[in-house]
Amino acid sequence: MANQIGYYSLILGLALSFILSAVSIKDFYNNNQGINQKVLSLSFLQFFFVIISFLSLILSFVNSDFSNETVFNNSHTTKPLFYKISGTWGNHEGSLLLWLLVLTLFIFLFLIKSNEQPKKYRILTLLFQQVIIIGFFLFLLKTSNPFNYLFPIPKEGLGLNPILQDPALAIHPPILYLGYVGSSIIFSASLSAVTQNYVSKEWAQHIKKWILISWIFLTLGIMLGSIWAYYELGWGGFWFWDPVENVSLMPWLTLTALLHCVLVLERRVALTSWIIILSIATFILSMCGTFLVRSGILNSVHTFANDPERGIFILIFLFVLIFLSLGIFFLFHKENNKNLDKIFWLSKEASILINNWFLMYFLSVVLIGTTYPIFLDVISAQKISVGPPFYHKLIVPFLIPFLVFMSLGPKLNWIKSKVENKFSLIIFFIISIFLSFFILRKLTPGVLFNTVLISPAFYLFFITAKDLFIKKFKNLPQSIAHFSFSMLLLSILFNSILSLEIITNIKVGEKYNFDKGQIFFQKLEKNKNSNYNSVIGHFKINNNKGKIIYLKPELRIYNQPVTITSEADIKTTLLADTFLVMNLVKGKEYFNIRYQVKPFMIWIWISVLLLSLGGLMSLLKKKYEK
């Protein structure tokens, strides 16, 4: 039953797209004030049908209705209810349905929240959004119908990949998608604004809200994925420069650049072409994210769908969108007067340009690093890998000037300014260098490089901290965001420099001594759960300062599908995480363990949360700084 309801709701939703487009085109040429009420109702109706469809898929998952192919492929009766529900979007079909749900939700919200905007601009935004929505409807119905019927009805499902059965990963896709799909509104709205010649200060204030919403969710979504990778993938890292991670980072970079540019547009009409290009790029990159992950082109830990037909569909769809948007941009966009567009070098605008320059460079590194191996493989059948060393070499040195500019930029005024307080800026710089040097001197061998790297991070930290506490909250969201970004970098840098790691093989009852303490493998305990059996290791870790930590990493043997996973045990304190994971070594009685002390781990998450909080505050702020 739920199957049919879900499927026909989708068809109705698609039909509504066409009706809605027709009605709104008619309304476009109508001279009435404001949008016809019908358009709003139809848009709501479309959202309503998609949510019905989505709910019926959830219902099928909850009831373990294996006549539904998607449920059969991705669920199992013994799975806990929570993961049955999150399994709805833990697979290809369901996650696309979620995309569609958010697409229709956002355009409806856009319509009711944009009352003060010109009518034609709103209608055109709706129409562009409908192009995307129709594309997704067709994609779902043609290549990835979530409601395929199976007969005879199987008794049991195939189960959800156990590493995806995790609370962080259960909410990671919806949050990330809110970010991705939020960029669709920015895309449609900017195309519409171009055609209406409405790229103005008013537009900037209005679109900034959507940029912030998208940015906040994208930031949180990336963080959740990273947290998941940290404790679930079992080797203690949190960012692997894996293609799927890169793909989520790319729209974040363009969106961050866009956010800063819109701040300029709020005050003076400049950078208009660039803003439109960034809006288009952000959405196209979000789509590429979906394309690269779903098509199976990427070889990655996260890819869970491999189907070339889908890839080709998304590729064609992507090209249509790119040509459409670029066509509109070149046809309609009117260049500003060149002289008005110029920016005085010592001004906040100039620093935002420089910010964009670096962000685009980081984007190009990530983009080229991710896609180049694919192109090389296609063109010359040579396979190369591009891993963390590549990204570190090309990104890390550029962080140094980037951070310095980030510290100084917000100090400047709009339009034109003079350098004031030169003295304190220089003093802070010298303090930062000294501080980094003295902290690092005893800790690592590579003092010079690390000092050069960490000093600008400290510099940003001090300057933003001073703004936060002394300047009486002049521009609080910005201060918080920049402050937390410096915190993020400092935590990441110290984390990577100071991490301790020990890998060894150990039997039950054995002790392993290392220069800073001792690991004692006390005993093994066996446990039974509804969907897995587990073996729990009891470890006692003494460090030289007499502190004792007990850690219990787990090996889980999931029944459906049969998979062995290692669950790390992590003790978190404000100063450091202690991380222990054990692995089975085939045919041996010992276990391979990996013990890590990772300093400031929790501060990485805290600073990202704080970063999003900065965004949220900016979203809620009514007035902006003149």
Next chain:
Amino acid sequence: MKIIKLFLIIFILINFSQSKSDVKSEELKNKILKNIRCLICQGQSVYDSESDFALSIKLIVEKKINDGLSEKQIYEFLREKYGEWILYDPELSKNTYILWLLPLLLFLFGGAIVYMNLIIKKK
């Protein structure tokens, strides 16, 4: 600016005396293992994997280090045996000129655009 330059020079001098401490072979091994891909895994380095393939590569790398091969020679050896695919840090070669240089060229290009859009005048 002069002050900063001076400090930098001092740092460089201090550092030359410190950084010459020899790198232990264990650290070298870990560094190498992190830079090679586990061919049978999904997006894992040999260092992070406990698969049979990774275990055997770990033994090979350890043996090569004991034989006195340098980091570069070991990468070379692995590349000849398993192909470029195994190295996470692709070397600059005719296959990878674009990969390494394009971002840097774009950076210069972007810098030029930014420069052209700025008004730089002396008062």
